[in-house]
Amino acid sequence: MIHPLRRLLILLLLPLLLTPALAPAAHAQGRPEVAGNWLVRVAGPQPFTMTLSVDEHGGVLTPRALSRQQTIFPGAAARTDSGFVVNATAWERENTLDVAVRGDSLRGSWSTAGQAPIPASGIRLPRETLAPLTGTAVFDSVVRVLERHFYDPGYNGADWARLVADARPRIAAARSDGEAYAVISGLLRAIGTSHLNFTAVPRVPSPAPVTPPAASAPAASAPAVSWQVLSPSLGYLRIASFEPSGESLPPEVARLDSAFAAFAGLPAIVIDLRGNEGGSVDLAYRLGQHLHAAPVAAGYLVVRRGFDARGMRTAAALDPATVPTLPADLPGALLADAVEAAGGAGMLSMGGGLARTYTGRVAILIDGNTGSAAEATAAMLRETRGAVTVGARTEGAMLSSADVMVAPGWRLRYPAMDFRTAAGVRLEGDGVPLDVPADPADRAALLRAAAEALRVPTP
Structure with a gap:
């Protein structure tokens, strides 16, 4: 039996003995759980969404971008009393994501050096x-x-x-x-x-996790095609993307047609493909129609079946003259199936079908962000139309890809077809050959260089 005085002493000392052991646990309970997969929306003039994975092992916080924003590279990260901070390189600039976590949501800011912070919000993705x-x-x-x-x-x-x-x-x-x-x-x-x-590519319940303020709502997207007549000698055509297809294609085709109607009497034009990361071939087909009175061989595609059936390790072993020609008006969505049906290799053809085509000289502005279908277009026009390339060498990323969902919420994009120009030139890894080097960021200098190459007065 415990003596009454000893029992009293134990009761008095017990809180002091237990407090050091319980204090860390109480502190831990007060800090939010930050580990998991987060869907983060950054507002502002050009809003974007990314999926971010945050791991925490041994007190070390590790973030990874899981989303389609391939230009975002998380780096150092640290917990804060209310959430976490991540330093990230995005579009070749240093940025900081600083958020407070409350349950399964977060809110904070995305800061870019030299610019005011932009609101950021998000949710923890359900499993x-x-x-x-x-x-x-x-x-x-x-x-x-x-x-x-x-x-x-x-x-x-x-x-x-x-x-x-x-x-x-x-x-x-x-x-x-x-x-x-x-x-x-x-x-x-x-x-x-x-x-x-x-x-x-997670599917999240509606409504969207973040609703940007009305003042930060994005403006309507700019058209892919724009143009202007710079002088009586030179027209300028800007194609920002070859992405338009389906319902978004007809308005861009109409703009392209209007541009060439205005260019009809000009001796030369400049086609600006800087920053054009490619897309479908549908708009490129229409461009080819305006520049070629009859169909011409533009380049050929080879799928895995084509390599295996011919015992080839590289498309360089394939004689372009033996490649079956695909229909000139074949929609981009049907391209892969058509190449498969042609035995695993098919030659694209562009041109023909219009009552009037442009016959003047052509220059193409390119840079390191000109990629995929834009590279194929530039290379094709250089070979078939004698177009002069001006600026900087292109990205060297010309393969035809396909997407497949390999598991719920996870998409794999893979190169399904190799591409060579009609002359057998491979663009992947090398880019489009450059004729006239010039600073791709200086539009005035590019136009001067293009005008000189086209033998027309500088606008």
Whole structure:
């Protein structure tokens, strides 16, 4: 039996003895849980959305961008009393995401050096919106798709079997989606090709997690095609993107037609493809019609079946003269099926079908952000129309890609077709040959260089 005085002493000392042990737990309960997958919306004049994975192991916070915003690269991160801070490189500039977390939502700001902070908000993604990347199920699905459909049987010179074998134990040991994502992304980067990425595309419940203030609502998107007559000798045509297709295509075709109607009597035009990252071939077809009175061979595409059926390791082994010609008016959405039906290789043709075509001289403005279908267009016009390229060498990312959902919320984009110009020139990795170097950021200097190359007065 405990003596009454001893019992009283224990009761007095007990709170003091327990407080040090309980204090850390109480402090931990007061800090928000930041780990997980977050859908973050950044407002402002050019709003964007990204999916961000935040891991926390051993007190170390690691963020990874899982979204289609491939130009966002999270770096250092730290917890705060209310949430977390992430430093990120985006569009070649340093930025900071500083947010407070409350339950399954966050709110804060996105700051770019030298600019005022922009509001940022978001939600923690429910587990059902993204299939877990931990384990090997999604990894195996990615591997299967690439082994069946990746256009190049040699995987761009990479040791595919070794890469997969090295990645498998690391994916099995991953403790979070972020860690597993890093393994899968690393596997794809090791192939060293364009049009190959793995991204989160979660479906979130309505309403959207972030509603930007009315003052920050984005303006209507600018048209893909714009033009002006610079002088009696020179017209200027800007094609910002070849993305328009479906319902968005007819208005852009109408603008293109209007431009060439205005250019009819001009001796030369400049086509500006700077920053054009490509898209579909549909608008490029219309451009080809305005510049070629009859169909011309523009370039050929080869799918995996074409390589395997011919026993080729590279499309350089294929004689362009033996490649079947595809219809000149074939919609971009049907291109891959048409190449498959043609035996795995098909020659694109552009031109013809219009009562009047432009016959003057052509220059094309290009830069390091001119990619994909825009590169193919520039290279085709250089070969078939004698167009002069002005500016800087293009991105060197000309493959035709396909998208497939490999698991709920996860999309794999992979190169499904190789591309060569009609003369057999490969643009992937090399870009479009440059005729006249000039500062691609200086429009006036580019136009002067183009006018000189076209032998017309500077506007």
